[in-house]
Amino acid sequence: MPYPGTLKESLENNNIDEKIIMKIYEGFEDIGDKSSKKVKVMFMRRAMSVLDEHLDYEKRYKIIDACACCLGGSREKNVKKFLKSLQGQNLSLSEKVQALGEARPFYNSTTLNEDGTIIDGIYYKVDDKYKCACTCLNNESITEPISSTYCLCCAGHYRHHLQNALGIKLKTKKVVSSAIESLEKEPCIFMFECID
Numbered sequence: 001m002p003y004p005g006t007l008k009e010s011l012e013n014n015n016i017d018e019k020i021i022m023k024i025y026e027g028f029e030d031i032g033d034k035s036s037k038k039v040k041v042m043f044m045r046r047a048m049s050v051l052d053e054h055l056d057y058e059k060r061y062k063i064i065d066a067c068a069c070c071l072g073g074s075r076e077k078n079v080k081k082f083l084k085s086l087q088g089q090n091l092s093l094s095e096k097v098q099a100l101g102e103a104r105p106f107y108n109s110t111t112l113n114e115d116g117t118i119i120d121g122i123y124y125k126v127d128d129k130y131k132c133a134c135t136c137l138n139n140e141s142i143t144e145p146i147s148s149t150y151c152l153c154c155a156g157h158y159r160h161h162l163q164n165a166l167g168i169k170l171k172t173k174k175v176v177s178s179a180i181e182s183l184e185k186e187p188c189i190f191m192f193e194c195i196d
Contacts, residue, residue: 002067003033010066024050048147068156078105121189129184148178155190
């Protein structure tokens with residue numbers, strides 16, 4: 001997740017101009033990963049707005065995808081268990097996606113489109129509103145939109161597990177919809193493309 005510290009590290013690792021980094025953290029110089037969620041919501045809204053203003057999609061994608069969390073742990077174990085269940089079978093991508101959708105090793109709802117893109121997402125609802133599942137922002141009421149650039153982090157989580165489960169290399173093509181950008185009216189849905 002793009003916590004303030006993780007985000008700064010990714011910005012520096014991607015050689016983002018210091019002026020842009022300063023603009024992102026202006027007024028939030030003391031923000032840290034343990035700052036309150038309310039402060040982090042304000043910070044992330046500003047940070048994503050600055051990134052959208054100054055960087056193209058490819059650069060934003062590299063920065064935020066690198067912040068993806070939960071790449072190991074129980075989800076990774078579940079993906080390995082899923083792969084073990086497929087051993088010895090020579091399945092097409094379509095058949096693998098179908099099997100993955102049935103097994104749901106990381107709460108996925110994977111769909112293969114006719115054009116070869118893959119859709120997955122999070123349909124997390126509370127009181128009939130779609131919520132951000134990210135622990136940096138969850139349980140906070142989103143009263144102003146936050147750019148779906150932020151959601152490239154969660155998409156990175158899904159991309160990682162999908163490509164391991166399907167045995168293909170993926171890239172997040174776009175965030176189709178976002179709970180934090182739509183003010184909780186739409187779920188978080190991601191589109192991936194194969195880059196093999």
